[in-house]
Amino acid sequence: MTIFHCSECGEALTLVLTPLPAVPEPPPFERPRPGARGPEATIPRGHYAIETEPWGAPYEPYPDDEEGPAQRRAGWMSDMRGLLRSAGPRGNIVLNPEDALDLIILVDASMGCCGGPSGTQGLNRACRCGQPVATLAADCTTVYELHLDADSVRADTTAS
Numbered sequence: 827m828t829i830f831h832c833s834e835c836g837e838a839l840t841l842v843l844t845p846l847p848a849v850p851e852p853p854p855f856e857r858p859r860p861g862a863r864g865p866e867a868t869i870p871r872g873h874y875a876i877e878t879e880p881w882g883a884p885y886e887p888y889p890d891d892e893e894g895p896a897q898r899r900a901g902w903m904s905d906m907r908g909l910l911r912s913a914g915p916r917g918n919i920v921l922n923p924e925d926a927l928d929l930i931i932l933v934d935a936s937m938g939c940c941g942g943p944s945g946t947q948g949l950n951r952a953c954r955c956g957q958p959v960a961t962l963a964a965d966c967t968t969v970y971e972l973h974l975d976a977d978s979v980r981a982d983t984t985a986s
């Protein structure tokens with residue numbers, strides 16, 4: 827049983843969460859969550875999992891002979907340099923966005939077309955003290971996940 831706190835001010839950022847062994851496959855896009863066009867949350871309520879691969883900004887070009895999605899559970903991304911892949915941090919703490927406490931919305935140029943940001947522009951949610959702590963992905967074109975930045979939060983684990 828773990829609660830994640832802001833490393834800057836110590837404020838609790840999440841409800842009490844139980845770890846999953848890995849980030850599960852997201853629900854199918856054909857089954858949207860109520861009130862949105864995007865899919866249901868990747869992580870069930872009350873849980874979290876660690877993303878072991880790079881996730882989020884910045885993105886870098888794939889080497890010439892390689893190709894693939896921008897990151898796990900994502901579509902392909904490209905710019906004038908060609909196909910892109912995440913060169914972002916490893917070890918993000920992935921949770922259901924509904925399990926986060928009040929976070930401040932930061933300006934995010936990746937604002938998607940409907941449900942929220944696509945989450946490709948870096949941290950877009952802050953603790954109430956102002957410390958950026960998380961990236962929300964919530965648009966219809968992407969998964970519905972909140973990623974806590976491992977370097978900006980502290981895990982308090984208690985025996986259940």
Ligand SMILES: [Zn+2]
Pocket residue numbers: 832833834835836837953954955956957
């Ligand atoms: Zn804080």
Ligand SMILES: [Zn+2]
Pocket residue numbers: 863938939940941942965966967
């Ligand atoms: Zn959309």
